Amino acid sequence: MAARHDRPNIAQMNLAKNLCIAMSCIAFAFSMNSFGVSSQVDVIQALRDRGLWPEPPRRVRTATEQRAWRCQQARDERDLPAARWYARAAATVAEEALAELDAADFR
Numbered sequence: 001m002a003a004r005h006d007r008p009n010i011a012q013m014n015l016a017k018n019l020c021i022a023m024s025c026i027a028f029a030f031s032m033n034s035f036g037v038s039s040q041v042d043v044i045q046a047l048r049d050r051g052l053w054p055e056p057p058r059r060v061r062t063a064t065e066q067r068a069w070r071c072q073q074a075r076d077e078r079d080l081p082a083a084r085w086y087a088r089a090a091a092t093v094a095e096e097a098l099a100e101l102d103a104a105d106f107r
Contacts, residue, residue: 047053061069 044053048055
C-alpha cells in the first residue's frame with residue numbers, strides 16, 4: 001500500500017518550525033555578541049523581548065497553595081538528613097553484598 005503524500009507530516013512541520021526558531025535565536029545571539037553585548041543575561045533578555053525565548057506559563061498561586069508549598073519544603077528540609085543517612089547506609093550495604101559476591105566467585 002502506498003503512503004499518502006497529500007497530507008503534511010505534522011512532526012516534520014513542528015521540527016522544521018522549532019529548527020527555524022532555534023536558528024533565529026542563534027543568529028540573533030551571534031549578532032548581539034558581535035555588537036559588543038557579551039552578557040548572556042542581556043542576550044536572553046533581548047530574545048525575550050522579541051518573543052524568541054520560550055518561557056513556561058506562570059500562574060499565581062493562592063495563599064493555600066503557597067502555605068502547602070512552604071509546609072512541603074519544611075518537611076523536605078526536616079527529612080533531608082535522614083534521607084542522606086539512609087542513602088549512605090544503603091550504599092554501604094550494597095557494597096558489602098557485592099564484596100561477598102565477588103569473594104564467593106573465588107571459592
